[in-house]
Amino acid sequence: MGLRGGIDLGGTKIQAVIVGASHGVRGQARIPTPKDGGPDGVIAAMAEAVRTAATEAEVETSALDGVGIGSPGEVDPDAGTVTNAYNVVPDWNRTISVGDILATELGTKIGLGNDVRVATAAEFRLGAGKPYRSLLGVFWGTGVGGGIILNGSPWRGRGAAGEIGHMVVRRNGAKCTCGREGCMEAYSGRRAMELEARRRMKHGEKTALFKIMERKKRVALTSGVWAEALEHNDALATDLIDRAVAALGAGIASAVNLIDVEAVVIGGGLGTRLGEPYVARIEQQMGPHLFVDARPPAVHLAALGDLGGAIGASLLIKR
């Protein structure tokens, strides 16, 4: 039947899709990433998400051509393993044979790839990057990830290319969650922004961010929480987002100065949630930092929205 599955594995949620031969979504399921069962619990939840999506698509998982997984952490596509996926669950501190386990669970073959790279591939092949041959994907969420396409092919470097979140936008700057200083992510990543919001609140600044979080029954400042605080002109939220946008502008423009891609596509939880107006603001903040400012790259919002990661993962399964 030519149906394929895709899983976007994240620290907050697991998104599964079933897509048809022309990449249309036939079924989908989204479940929160379980935090108390370790990597085993996460893998069980991934299988459950695929089964639910497959039920919606009226197909058995064993009848799928395969299921692709976009995962954070150190991904080894050939071995089918994921190592040190701390963003998913903190105790994912070893190498797990995700591919073998899920192949047995779901009765189909499994493809594995880096989450940001598969999302970039999806935008390049099916989304906002379609008209271009060279592309920088920027995924603004818990952290800030990047994917690079040059001359129509993904650029992996020695395996770790695209870590745009850790470009230095200020020497001796804010402490990054990676342990270094002045990274773009230290200003723009949702996790770093939350730490900064908590720090400033302790020092007496007022904000509704955490009240909104509690009302929404969240345990962290999600993109939806930030969006709501911005709608209510919360001073602290506005200031931290302005700072994030300025850092993204500087970091993305610096990357463009280096590789001169035709287009930048901005996605991720925050990028998708805040949408076009914020993409326009990032583009504006890039301006002063672009060396060839007479010919800026096109800057687009990711067209596949928050299903892009899962659809991209499904592309790992070749027909």
Ligand SMILES: [Zn+2]
């Ligand atoms: Zn960093």
